[in-house]
Structures are given as C-alpha cells and as structure tokens.
Amino acid sequence: NAGVTQTPKFQVLKTGQSMTLQCAQDMNHEYMSWYRQDPGMGLRLIHYSVGAGITDQGEVPNGYNVSRSTTEDFPLRLLSAAPSQTSVYFCASRGGETQYFGPGTRLLVL
Amino acid sequence: SQKIEQNSEALNIQEGKTATLTCNYTNYSPAYLQWYRQDPGRGPVFLLLIRENEKEKRKERLKVTFDTTLKQSLFHITASQPADSATYLCATGANNLFFGTGTRLTVIP
Numbered sequence: 001n002a003g004v005t006q007t008p009k010f011q012v013l014k015t016g017q018s019m020t021l022q023c024a025q026d027m028n029h030e031y032m033s034w035y036r037q038d039p040g041m042g043l044r045l046i047h048y049s050v051g052a053g054i055t056d057q058g059e060v061p062n063g064y065n066v067s068r069s070t071t072e073d074f075p076l077r078l079l080s081a082a083p084s085q086t087s088v089y090f091c092a093s094r095g096g097e098t099q100y101f102g103p104g105t106r107l108l109v110l
Numbered sequence: 111s112q113k114i115e116q117n118s119e120a121l122n123i124q125e126g127k128t129a130t131l132t133c134n135y136t137n138y139s140p141a142y143l144q145w146y147r148q149d150p151g152r153g154p155v156f157l158l159l160i161r162e163n164e165k166e167k168r169k170e171r172l173k174v175t176f177d178t179t180l181k182q183s184l185f186h187i188t189a190s191q192p193a194d195s196a197t198y199l200c201a202t203g204a205n206n207l208f209f210g211t212g213t214r215l216t217v218i219p
Contacts, residue, residue: 004153031205042114043154043199043209050205058206090153094205099144101153 001026004102006091012108013081021076021105023091031094032074033058034066036087037104043090049074081109112137112202116210123190124218131185131213133200140202143176143183148197148212157198158185190217 007022025032033048035058045058049068063085065077074093078085086109091102113136123129133143141162146154160167160176160183167174173186187194197214201207 033206035207035209040211042211043201043207045206045208048206059208092153097159098156099154099207101146101155104151104153 003027004091004093004100006089006102006105008105009103010106010108012110013078014110015082017081018077018079019081021078021089021091021107023074023076023102024072025074025091025093025100026072027093027095027100028071029093029095029100030071032068033092033094034064034074034076035090035092036060036085037090038087046076046089078107081107083109085109112140112208114200114202114208114210116200116213118213119211120214120216122216122218125190125192127190129187129190129194129215129217131198131200131215133183133185133210135181135183135202139178139181142203143174144201144203144207145172145174145183145185146199146201148199154199187215190215192217192219 004025030051034046035043037043044060047066049055089105092099115134144159145157148154158174160174171188175184197212199212200210
C-alpha cells in the first residue's frame, strides 16, 4: 500500500492564481480530511469528507473548495490564491483509530 | 471549540532518560486524546490514542496518561534515544482533530 499520497510536493503561485492540491489513498478509508500547518498555529482542519459525495467544512474553510467523487481521491482547490494561504497542507485518512497523514504540499503564494 | 496547549516548545534531554511531554486542554473533556510524531518535512505519524475512561496506555517505550481532573495528558518516552528526536503533537477528537502546536524533543547522545 502506498498509503496517503499528495502532489505536488512544492508549489509557487502568484496571488489570484488557482490550483488543485491532489490527495489519494489506497486503504479504502471513508473518512478523509485536509489540514494546514503554520508556524505557531499547529495543524488546523480545512475540510473533511465522511465518504464519497459528502463533504463538510472544518475550522478554516474560507478560500478552499473540496469534492469527493471517489473513495480514493479528495482534492483541495484554491480558487484565487492569497498570500495568507502560504502554508504546508496535509491530507489525512482515517482507518479505525488511526489517522494516516500524507507527506504534505508546501505552498508559497507571492 | 476545544483549545489544546502544549506549553513547552522545546525539550532537551540526555539519552537514556525519560522524556515527559505535557498536553493541556481548556474546555470540555474530550472523548479521545491522540499523540503524533512529526519529523521535519514529513507528515504526522500516529502513535497512541487514549480514551477518556482510560487512565494510562502503553506501547513499547511510550506511555500516555489522561487526567480529566487536571485536564491534562502526559506523554512519556522511557530510555530515550537520539532517534526519538522529533516534534510531538497532541490532538483531541477522533475524526476532526484539534492539534496543539507541538513540542520539539531533542535527545542528546
């Protein structure tokens, strides 16, 4: 099993550009989520999904969209990037009591 | 929402000693507390989960306690090794997690 994979590893955007952060898991987990990690702030939940076709907002959803068309994939979309979205983004899936995190995407918005 | 505090940003400890990390929560008593390890440039890795009705949980050299009176969880690494050097994160919840900011542990040989 590859576990949770994320692409790209690193991305630079200009303010106003859009992009999609990809996340996939091969463990057949129903629950998936997106977090952002900023210095001094800890990890904060952006959006989550309890299964295909079902998504909901987390603690910091503004500026981000998600969809869940399959169990495996949970992409995160930035519609119009802002410098405040500079962060490291982690995708996670939950199996039983264990949350599995991906390796992260480092995003820089200029 | 729940607030999680890990008061120590950094902790240095001599190899072989027991490292003790603290996690405090400020609002309602969570049903679960979880501990993760994060290495630089990598995602968090799940270590242990302890439930509200469990006082203590162990896994190899790791031990976690949950004190609902003190609103606190302690995370212990016994016989610490340089390879244990990492940032340790505390989180509440089962699905949607609230994380502390982490404690960076350095084990000195």
